[in-house]
Amino acid sequence: MSRGRSRTIKVDVLARVEGEGALTVRLKGDAVVDVQFRIHEPPRFFEALLRGRAFGEAPDITSRICGICPVAYQMTAVHAMEDALGVTVDGPLRALRRLLYCGEWIESHALHVTLLHAPDFLGYESGIAMAKDHPEAVTRGLQLKKAGNELMRLLGGREIHPVNVRVGGFYRVPARRELAAIEERLKRALDEALAVVRWVRDFPFPDFERDYEFVALRHPTEYPILGDRLVSSRGLDIAVRDYDAHFTEEHVERSSALHSVRTGHGAYAVGPLARYSLNFDRLAPVAQQAARDAGLGPVCLNPFRSIVVRAVETVQAVDEALRIIAAYQPPDDDAVPVVPCGGTGCGCSEAPRGILYHRYRLAGDGTILEAKIVPPTSQNQKTIEEDLWRFVEPRVHLGEQELTWQCEQAIRNYDPCISCATHFLKLSLERA
Amino acid sequence: MIARPARVIGVGNLQRGDDAVGILAVRRLRRRHPGRFEVVECEGEMSALFDAWEGAERAVVVDAVRAGVTPGTLHRFDAAATRLQAGIFVGSTHAFGVAEAVELARSLGILPPALVVVGIEVKRFTLGAPLSPGVAAALDRLVERVAVEAAPRAAAKPHRSRG
Numbered sequence: 216m217s218r219g220r221s222r223t224i225k226v227d228v229l230a231r232v233e234g235e236g237a238l239t240v241r242l243k244g245d246a247v248v249d250v251q252f253r254i255h256e257p258p259r260f261f262e263a264l265l266r267g268r269a270f271g272e273a274p275d276i277t278s279r280i281c282g283i284c285p286v287a288y289q290m291t292a293v294h295a296m297e298d299a300l301g302v303t304v305d306g307p308l309r310a311l312r313r314l315l316y317c318g319e320w321i322e323s324h325a326l327h328v329t330l331l332h333a334p335d336f337l338g339y340e341s342g343i344a345m346a347k348d349h350p351e352a353v354t355r356g357l358q359l360k361k362a363g364n365e366l367m368r369l370l371g372g373r374e375i376h377p378v379n380v381r382v383g384g385f386y387r388v389p390a391r392r393e394l395a396a397i398e399e400r401l402k403r404a405l406d407e408a409l410a411v412v413r414w415v416r417d418f419p420f421p422d423f424e425r426d427y428e429f430v431a432l433r434h435p436t437e438y439p440i441l442g443d444r445l446v447s448s449r450g451l452d453i454a455v456r457d458y459d460a461h462f463t464e465e466h467v468e469r470s471s472a473l474h475s476v477r478t479g480h481g482a483y484a485v486g487p488l489a490r491y492s493l494n495f496d497r498l499a500p501v502a503q504q505a506a507r508d509a510g511l512g513p514v515c516l517n518p519f520r521s522i523v524v525r526a527v528e529t530v531q532a533v534d535e536a537l538r539i540i541a542a543y544q545p546p547d548d549d550a551v552p553v554v555p556c557g558g559t560g561c562g563c564s565e566a567p568r569g570i571l572y573h574r575y576r577l578a579g580d581g582t583i584l585e586a587k588i589v590p591p592t593s594q595n596q597k598t599i600e601e602d603l604w605r606f607v608e609p610r611v612h613l614g615e616q617e618l619t620w621q622c623e624q625a626i627r628n629y630d631p632c633i634s635c636a637t638h639f640l641k642l643s644l645e646r647a
Numbered sequence: 648m649i650a651r652p653a654r655v656i657g658v659g660n661l662q663r664g665d666d667a668v669g670i671l672a673v674r675r676l677r678r679r680h681p682g683r684f685e686v687v688e689c690e691g692e693m694s695a696l697f698d699a700w701e702g703a704e705r706a707v708v709v710d711a712v713r714a715g716v717t718p719g720t721l722h723r724f725d726a727a728a729t730r731l732q733a734g735i736f737v738g739s740t741h742a743f744g745v746a747e748a749v750e751l752a753r754s755l756g757i758l759p760p761a762l763v764v765v766g767i768e769v770k771r772f773t774l775g776a777p778l779s780p781g782v783a784a785a786l787d788r789l790v791e792r793v794a795v796e797a798a799p800r801a802a803a804k805p806h807r808s809r810g
Contacts, residue, residue, distance in 0.1 A: 260774045279662050283692075326693075330751075343747060346754035354755060360694050 240603060240622060245611045250603045252596060252626065265586040270296050270555060270577055274380050277573070277588065283326075286319040286371065287566030288573075288588075289380045290441065295573040296382045298456065299560025300581075302553055307546040308384045309441070314394075314539045315370040315380070316440045316564070320532040321363030321404065323567035324487075324525045327630045328411060329356025332522045335624040336418035352414055355407050359529065362397075362404035366536060369397055384550025394540045401540070405533045409505055412526040416509035421621070423606060424516040427598065428480060429489035432565050438497040438531055439490060440565050446493055447483065455563040458572050464589065467596075475594040482597035485569025486629060487524040488515050499538075502531035518602060518628040525630075555581025566591050568630050592631045599629055650799035653705035653761070654685045656696070658745055664776040665718070665769035668786065669709040671778070672767075675790045684797055696748040697757060705761040707797045709789070710745045712766030719785030721792055722766035727758060763796050765789070 241249040261280050265273060273292040278285035290312060297304060304312070329352065330342030339345040346353040369389060372379040379386050429448040432439035432455075446452045453461055463478045477483045491498075491506075495513035498506065506527045515524055557579040563572045569591030576585040606625050610618055657673030660666045673686045687699040700706040712722050724731055730753075731746035745764060752758040767789050770779040778786070 264775065322694075330693075341747075343750045343754055346751055350755055353751075357694060357697070357755075361698075364694060364698075 238603075238622060238626065240607055242607070242611055245608070247604050247607050247611075250600045250607075252600050252603065262586045262588055265575075265583050268583050270300070270575070270581040270583060271382050271553075273573075273575065273583065273586070274382065275378065278380075280588070280590075283323055284319060284566045284568070284571075286316050286367065286380075287564055287571050290316060291562045291564045291566075291571045291573045292575075293380060293382050294441065294562030294564065295560045295575050296562070296577075297553075297560065298562060299558045299575055299577050300382070300553055300556060301558075302383055302551060304384055304551060307544055308388070308550070310539050310543065311370060311385065311388060312380070313437075313440050314536055315367060317532040317536040317539070318363045318366030318370065320440075320567050321408075321529055321536075322360045322367065323363070323630075324529045324532070325356050325360035325363060325408075325411070327567075328415060328522055328525050328529070329353060329360075331630070332525075332627055333415065333418070335620075335627060336415075336420075336522070355410060359404055359407045359411065362400050362407075362533070365397060365400060369393060381550060383553040384546075384548070386549060388545055388549050390545060391543060394543055398537065398540055401533055401537050405501075405530065405537065408526070408530040408533050409501075412505045412509050412523065412530060415522050415526050418522065420517060420519045421606075422517075423519060425518070425602065425605060427484040427488070427516065428477060428482070429492050430477070430483045430485050430570065430594075431490040431493045432563060432570060433493060434497065436497070438494055438499070438502075438535070442563070442565075445563065445570070447477070448489075448493060449480070451477070455572075456561045458561060458563065459574065459587075462572075462589075462594075464593070474597045475589060476597060482601055483594065484598045485591050485594045487521050487528055487567075487569075488518060489569060490565060491515060491524045491528065498527070498531055499534045501534050502527050505530045518625070521628050521630075555579070568592060569594060592629070595629050595631070599626055599631070602628070651704075652684050652799045653707045653763075653797040654687065654700065654703040655793060655797050656687045656689055656699045656706060656708045658689050658696070658708060658710040660690055662774055664771045664773040665779055665782045666711050666772050668711050668767055668769060668778060668782055668789070672709050672786060672789050672793060675786065676793055679790065680794060684794075693748045693751065696745065697752060700752075700759045700762065701757075703759045705797075706759045706763075707793055708745055708762065708764045709793055710764060710766055711769040713769060714766075716768050718768050718770040718779060718781035719788075720768040721785070721789060722764075722768065723792075723796075724764040724766065726762040726764050727760060731764065765793050765796055 239251045240247065261277060265276060268276065273296060274289040277288040277292045280288050334342050334345045337345060342353065370379060430445060432442035433444050433446040434442045443455050444452065445455055445458065451461065461478055463476055465474045465476060467474050492514040509523050509527065511523060557577055559574065559576045561574045563570055571591055572589040574587040575583055578584050602625050603622060607622065610621060655673055655676060657669040659669035661670055670688050673688060676684060677686045689695050689699050726749045731749050749758065767782065767785060769782055
């Protein structure tokens with residue numbers, strides 16, 4: 216390519232990412248001069264909607280922000296409310312919450328790995344096209360996803376927008392026999408999850424690594440799903456309630472979303488790569504072994520390998536679910552008592568795509584005065600743009616189509632939950 | 648063989664303006680014809696759609712469509728016979744709309760032998776908004792169209808396509 220010639224790579228509608236997003240990469244000669252990854256996010260709408268509502272409504276309202284990670288929104292909301300109200304939920308109730316969350320990880324990861332991300336590595340334009348040649352792999356992925364959905368249905372009441380979770384616990388906790396009924400299904404799912412790791416480990420991964428600042432929850436013993444402490448690969452170690460003192464959301468002109476930065480440090484990455492690299496020692500032995508067998512070390516800096524990490528985390532989630540079910544003794548009560556009071560509370564949990572943070576300020580009667588929701592995708596947005604800056608430059612010699620494809624793939628590494636809702640594609644069609 | 652009505656699957660998102668229309672339509676159908684149709688509500692999530700039509704010989708899916716014509720216009724697609732055009736169905740929560748779910752099911756051989764998609768042209772998806780006027784005015788017509796499509800008839804001749 217001759218020096219000085221301008222090129223623009225523009226993708227107005229990104230395939231296989233949730234919601235509406237668009238990408239523009241501007242090149243001048245062999246240099247990248249601009250990267251804009253535009254997304255539209257609805258949390259601001261929900262933040263406004265929550266003001267004036269009762270504290271107990273937040274889990275159900277926020278679970279509607281995203282059809283794929285409703286449990287993450289719900290769980291983060293209840294934790295923030297419980298923090299504000301001085302309530303602690305532990306023992307079997309907490310275990311059940313982790314179990315429900317495992318269901319969401321399983322179904323979300325299984326879908327992304329099999330149908331959204333794998334086609335990139337195998338050279339198909341879509342999961343549908345891939346399914347014709349790889350029906351067993353797709354069916355296995357769908358089976359695994361279904362196991363996650365069943366877990367969510369069992370604990371959440373239904374699989375999308377579960378309705379059984381409330382501040383203080385659940386509306387109804389399951390009996391032992393109800394959980395035992397899904398045990399066999401999950402044992403099969405463990406085999407399926409291990410098979411997925413073996414399937415993806417040999418995919419052709421671009422040679423690309425970055426020195427990310429990873430941010431994830433850290434728990435004394437558990438691989439993080441729910442937790443009170445946030446850590447980073449550059450030494451951050453804070454209580455969740457200090458989140459706002461360390462992270463800032465910046466408005467970006469071209470996007471309705473806000474870019475998050477670690478104050479004074481810049482972009483940071485959340486999600487499977489961050490969780491895994493900061494918590495390898497907390498993985499169950501079966502998941503650690505699967506990771507080693509897949510050629511992963513305890514830290515993974517190649518975002519394209521996130522598909523392998525997601526597969527390993529699926530093994531972790533299924534194994535964790537089985538352990539929770541085996542140890543389950545139903546609690547005496549479905550929930551702990553909750554008395555409304557004024558105050559501010561924060562909650563954070565590991566959504567499949569990374570940490571999700573909620574903060575609420577309540578009036579004395581428990582009415583929500585203020586709500587703040589920071590989804591994982593807005594935290595990753597700046598990192599995604601930086602990935603593209605670095606990724607594109609050595610590849611400018613590629614043809615338009617190939618380069619565009621690889622840029623989209625670089626974005627899909629993050630399983631971006633762009634609008635957490637309906638995606639709107641504008642295509643013409645013939646009418647029937 | 649006793650003729651049975653088709654299973655009716657309403658797809659949509661109640662929080663997203665006109666995208667609610669598929670769900671609202673099947674709710675109205677259920678109220679108008681109590682006990683007559685087996686009705687399933689679905690937020691468009693792909694495997695939920697697979698579950699929704701699993702075991703059905705005939706199914707009718709109701710979804711919002713954006714094809715660039717007058718809001719309220721009805722569309723009919725014989726999904727068992729023809730490939731659906733991706734991108735016009737909006738009832739999706741994870742980059743998989745009805746069209747993608749149908750085509751994936753076709754690839755995997757898990758499509759019902761008879762599947763009709765009744766679409767309604769929609770206009771806006773504003774969070775928290777009610778149906779836009781043109782769509783609201785067409786809701787009754789949509790419900791009656793679905794009732795006709797789903798009415799009991801002699802068993803369909805299975806012609807399962809494997810793409």
